[in-house]
Amino acid sequence: MTSHDARPSGCTPFEEELVNVLKSYADSADTPAFDAPGIVRRTRRRRTVGIGAVAAALVVAGASTALASMSDGEGVRGTVASSGVSQSGKDTVVVVGKRGDSFTIDFAGLDLVLAKQLLAKARLELGTVGRADLKGCKPGSVIAADPHTPALVPIGGTVNLTLCSR
The missing domain is CATH 3.30.10.20 (Trypsin Inhibitor V; Chain A)
Incomplete structure (x- = not known):
């Protein structure tokens, strides 16, 4: 058998050596440690903070819209819908x-x-x-x-x- 002939494994010597090196490298590496509960906790915390920030922004926008609707640019305008008889007129x-x-x-x-x-x-x-x-x-x-x-x-x-x- 010459060095260029196929081996019983079907690989050339170079390929066999490469496979052996890769196997030894794969066997020597430690398995990474993941803190799955910690990752989930951080994700939930970030999501909660994001939702809270959006809710706060909506509340502020709603409050400013309500205040702006009471003002017509020149002063105060109080118009609120009420149940019952509307008394909007000169008397109020x-x-x-x-x-x-x-x-x-x-x-x-x-x-x-x-x-x-x-x-x-x-x-x-x-x-x-x-x-x-x-x-x-x-x-x-x-x-x-x-x-x-x-x-x-x-x-x-x-x-x-x-x-x-x-």
């Missing part, structure tokens, strides 16, 4: 400011808490809060404001509100 609209530089607030159907927030945002004071019986209105909602349109209320002025007692 307050004009704030001075001639040429004013804005309106419509208190129709708002509850006292939201009405106080709008008054504070417009830098107005809450005067007396009265109650009146009006058929079909939502209990606790604003049905009248004094002074109302067309009178102007200066910044820092007082607004009296009448709530539905039904």
